Amino acid sequence: MKFCAFFILFAFTYVNCHKFIDKFTWRELEFVWPNNDTRHEALLNGKYVPSNNLPLAFDVWRDKIFLTVPRWKTGVASTLNFIDISNEKSPALHPYPNFSMNQLPENTNDGDGDEQQHSNIISAFGIRVDECDRLWIVDSGLSDLLGQTKKFQNPAVYIFDLTTSKLIRRFEIPENQKKPDSFFVNVFVDVQHTKCGETFAYVADIYGYGIIVYDYQNDKSWRVNHNYFSFDPIHGDLNVAGVNFQWHDGVFGMALGDVRNEYGDRTIYFHALVSTNEFSPLAL
Numbered sequence: 001m002k003f004c005a006f007f008i009l010f011a012f013t014y015v016n017c018h019k020f021i022d023k024f025t026w027r028e029l030e031f032v033w034p035n036n037d038t039r040h041e042a043l044l045n046g047k048y049v050p051s052n053n054l055p056l057a058f059d060v061w062r063d064k065i066f067l068t069v070p071r072w073k074t075g076v077a078s079t080l081n082f083i084d085i086s087n088e089k090s091p092a093l094h095p096y097p098n099f100s101m102n103q104l105p106e107n108t109n110d111g112d113g114d115e116q117q118h119s120n121i122i123s124a125f126g127i128r129v130d131e132c133d134r135l136w137i138v139d140s141g142l143s144d145l146l147g148q149t150k151k152f153q154n155p156a157v158y159i160f161d162l163t164t165s166k167l168i169r170r171f172e173i174p175e176n177q178k179k180p181d182s183f184f185v186n187v188f189v190d191v192q193h194t195k196c197g198e199t200f201a202y203v204a205d206i207y208g209y210g211i212i213v214y215d216y217q218n219d220k221s222w223r224v225n226h227n228y229f230s231f232d233p234i235h236g237d238l239n240v241a242g243v244n245f246q247w248h249d250g251v252f253g254m255a256l257g258d259v260r261n262e263y264g265d266r267t268i269y270f271h272a273l274v275s276t277n278e279f280s281p282l283a284l
Contacts, residue, residue, distance in 0.1 A: 024083070029053040029069065030092045031077045034099055042077065049075025057186075059129045060085075061162050066135060067093065068124040071143040078102035079124040080137060096135075097165040104143060105152060119167065122152045126186035126204070132196035134168065135160040138187045138203060155184045157203060157214060169219070173203070173212060177223040182208035188254040191216075192264055202254055202268065205229075209250040211270070231274035249273035 028050040033039040042048035052073040059066050064082045071079060078095035079102055095102045105120055123145070126138040137160075141153040156172040173184060185206045191199040199216035209229040214221040229251040236246050252273040257266045257280075271278045 022089075024065075024089065024091065026090045029055065029077075030090070031081070032092045032094045032099075033077075038099075046075055048077045049073070052076060056125060057127045059127050059135075061129045061133070061135070066096065066127055066129065068127050068137065069093070070125055070140070070145065071123040072146050074144050074147065076123075076143075079139075080121050080127075097160060097167070119170065120152075121158060124158075125184070128187050128189050128201075129162070130189040130191050130199070131193035132191060132199070133162045134189075134196075135162050136187050136189055136201060138184050140184065155182075157187060157201065159216075169216075171214060171219065171221070174221065177212055177221060179205070179208035179210070182210075184212070186252055186254065188256065188268070190256055190266070190268070192259070195264065198264075204251045204254065204270075206250050206252055206273065207248075211251060211254075228279045229270070229272065231272045232277065235276055236274050247274050 030050070031039075031048075033042075039048065052075040053069050054072055055067050056070050057068045063085045065085060066080070066082045069076055069079050069081060078093065078099065080096050081093035081102075082096050083091045083093055101120055103120060104122065121137070121139050123140045123142055124137045125140055128136045130136065137158045139156050139158055141151060141155050143150045143152060154172050154175075155178075156170050158170050159168045160166065161168050173182075182205050184203050186204040188202045188204075189199060190202070197217050201214040201216065203212040203214065203221075205212065209227075209231075210223050210225045211229065212221050212223055231248045231250050236248055238245055238247050250272045251270055254268055254270045256268055259266050267280050267282065269278055269280045
């Protein structure tokens, strides 16, 4: 598998001159630790390697910005975090909902080769705040993605109540809805604030070229497959800074249109990361 990390740039734009002004920027990510001894020990034993902490996705709730820091390499201090919106240029990241839940479990299997399932968040990727003050994240369950990848648990969707910072539900992607190359990277939530129980979430499988549809009310999911979820081979030959390579990332980005009727129906739009085309179910 190939993985690509994306840095986050928070910026405000001047309307007249169209120049970006950095709002938050970091040379290296720093975190809010339980105490200085914990940080010092993590630096010594390799559990915190500042240069290996690279942010990926973010979303905003009230005066907080939530960020994911996937475990691309070893030494990620915390994979799900938030910062307070303030005038500070390079604020330290607060582990969410706490520091301990963002630590790797000591044991990865039960001796029979089967992964134990923990409440810990292993490696958070996609993130979404919905209209009902809930935070949704996709956890790959994998660590050291660019090195000696280790599986701690199966991929899952975590849902938090932002008003209490409590975990509402952890939904594990069913085995029969995964493919050998499946990698779940993004989540989009379809809900109206007056009907919080009637929520649907769409989870993108970037290498399995499919979408998992999750029914929150009934706590079940199903898989949708289509060729439009795949990458466009015409645009998969890339050249960056003189380096030529082939990329094959499938469905990644999604967006929801406006509510179209009294039933709450709306159109979902999606595209592969390696593509120049946008699709909707109307095109399927």
